[in-house]
Amino acid sequence: MIEINELTKTYRNGCKALNRINITIGQGEIYGLLGPNGAGKSTTLKVLATLLLPTSGSVIINGLDIKRDTKKIRNIIGCVFQDTIVDENFTGYENLYLHGALCGVKKNELKQRIDWVSDVLELKECLPNKVNFYSGGMKRKLDIAVALINNPQILYLDEPTLGLDPNIRRKLWEYIKQIQKQNNMSVIITTHYLEEADFLCNRISIIDKGKIVVTGTPGELKKEVEGDLVEIILYSEDIEGIKEKEEEIVRSFNEKLSMKNIEFTDNSILVYCNSFENDIVNILSAISLFDFRPKSFIKSSCSLDDVFIKYTGRHLK
Amino acid sequence: MYRSMGLLIFRHLKVNIRQPIWIFFNLVQPLVWLVLFSQLFSGLTSIPGFPAKNYVQYLTPGIIVMTCLFSAGYSGIGILQDMERKLIDKLIVASVNRISVVLARSITNCILVLFQVTVLISISYLFGFRLTVNVFSILLIYVIVFFTSFLIGTLSNYIAIVSQRQEALVFMANFITLPLLFLSSAMMPKNFSPEWIQIATKFNPINLAVESIRNLAISQFNTMQLVVTLVIFTFLSSIFITLSCVKLKKIYE
Numbered sequence: 001m002i003e004i005n006e007l008t009k010t011y012r013n014g015c016k017a018l019n020r021i022n023i024t025i026g027q028g029e030i031y032g033l034l035g036p037n038g039a040g041k042s043t044t045l046k047v048l049a050t051l052l053l054p055t056s057g058s059v060i061i062n063g064l065d066i067k068r069d070t071k072k073i074r075n076i077i078g079c080v081f082q083d084t085i086v087d088e089n090f091t092g093y094e095n096l097y098l099h100g101a102l103c104g105v106k107k108n109e110l111k112q113r114i115d116w117v118s119d120v121l122e123l124k125e126c127l128p129n130k131v132n133f134y135s136g137g138m139k140r141k142l143d144i145a146v147a148l149i150n151n152p153q154i155l156y157l158d159e160p161t162l163g164l165d166p167n168i169r170r171k172l173w174e175y176i177k178q179i180q181k182q183n184n185m186s187v188i189i190t191t192h193y194l195e196e197a198d199f200l201c202n203r204i205s206i207i208d209k210g211k212i213v214v215t216g217t218p219g220e221l222k223k224e225v226e227g228d229l230v231e232i233i234l235y236s237e238d239i240e241g242i243k244e245k246e247e248e249i250v251r252s253f254n255e256k257l258s259m260k261n262i263e264f265t266d267n268s269i270l271v272y273c274n275s276f277e278n279d280i281v282n283i284l285s286a287i288s289l290f291d292f293r294p295k296s297f298i299k300s301s302c303s304l305d306d307v308f309i310k311y312t313g314r315h316l317k
Numbered sequence: 318m319y320r321s322m323g324l325l326i327f328r329h330l331k332v333n334i335r336q337p338i339w340i341f342f343n344l345v346q347p348l349v350w351l352v353l354f355s356q357l358f359s360g361l362t363s364i365p366g367f368p369a370k371n372y373v374q375y376l377t378p379g380i381i382v383m384t385c386l387f388s389a390g391y392s393g394i395g396i397l398q399d400m401e402r403k404l405i406d407k408l409i410v411a412s413v414n415r416i417s418v419v420l421a422r423s424i425t426n427c428i429l430v431l432f433q434v435t436v437l438i439s440i441s442y443l444f445g446f447r448l449t450v451n452v453f454s455i456l457l458i459y460v461i462v463f464f465t466s467f468l469i470g471t472l473s474n475y476i477a478i479v480s481q482r483q484e485a486l487v488f489m490a491n492f493i494t495l496p497l498l499f500l501s502s503a504m505m506p507k508n509f510s511p512e513w514i515q516i517a518t519k520f521n522p523i524n525l526a527v528e529s530i531r532n533l534a535i536s537q538f539n540t541m542q543l544v545v546t547l548v549i550f551t552f553l554s555s556i557f558i559t560l561s562c563v564k565l566k567k568i569y570e
Contacts, residue, residue, distance in 0.1 A: 049406075
């Protein structure tokens, strides 16, 4: 269990990266920290990983105080940093062996651990090969395997799938879920990808400018922005005309329906409304005031992205 | 601490062995200096008062120390790369202490320099260098090479940790190692230099290493000189190691 109370971190240059953060993370929970660049996600992880000292506040990890019991905490955590850190000149096996030995894992146990992590992450076949022949996804898997080698009770993942293609990303999510389940491990993950947080996390906090702005399960957060998103796809010849009339269109939509937000993309208009079924007539009526015809409508439910916009006022993607 | 330091030394050595091109380049450089300087200054031996009949015999101890300076002077690049790719973060989270991180880099460098010096001495034999065959004096030469490389390595690591930039490290390495070399008797006897250089040479710790190795090569033991050299080098190295660890601690706070 991790208890963070009133955690504040101010850097030497005066930059306040974290401002009185309070989080409680239970054993076996996958907890997500969502936020734009510079929001304080990585600083939070660095404090939890004992790489940075808090300026004020307290952090208790499984009953151990981060300031007093630093060494003990290091024995129960595993860390995957934002950049993949593996030795390119070494084989996968050597990477795992060396890191395990540095963490103090005993020789016999180390072999078993290597067997287990390489099995779970499907790395067995490539372990004898040098890492510089690995793909980006393979290197990331090895990086996660290295973090798991000391059998940690808590795993920190700092944007683990950043820069990976969607297929590999999804595969990594499945591995993380599987590993967490098998070990009842607490996992704290920072991410830019909302679908990642949605898929993986039991609970999510949105962090912005060093403060937690909202915390809840993905379901709870999405409920807060209940409603529908209607995307009105336009014919290419109408797009230019739309751009000139943006203000007029917003005014017209506001008059016709109680919409939450309206956005213009390259080839469509996005309308956030309470209910597609109730509002479609009003949407059509608002559109009819202008000389363009919609090509099609796409209706979808609000996502975590909309939650993010609600609390931070901007897109994350 | 010793276990993690040993593992890190093993890691750094393995990285070097798997990239032999760098060991080769580091080896070629002193050999080029040996060939060039031995030809360029060979006439010095005809000047009355020159302490050797064969210039290679005089120069080789200087080239040995030059190898220590140039190889260990860039030891900090390894630490910088580890910092840039966040390997040090990973090591700290793995409970490896900062002193192991700093010492492992310096000791690895010393081991590589010992290897280079062995090859250098072997090749300088072809040019007329002669080492008095005495196991004890050869062992002491290696001890001095180790301590000299260690001192320069720890200084280089400290500059790297403070500056956190490769350009600054390269500039500082050249700025420090070249004057240290030329303000010593590596290439020319002290009494051949202007008076102010002679005074500077007296206070240059690198000169202690050059003269100790030169004496040991002909089995002349100057116990006091050896003790003073090792004590000064150990003292200076411990200062740089302490400063490096303090700075690393500050960076990670």
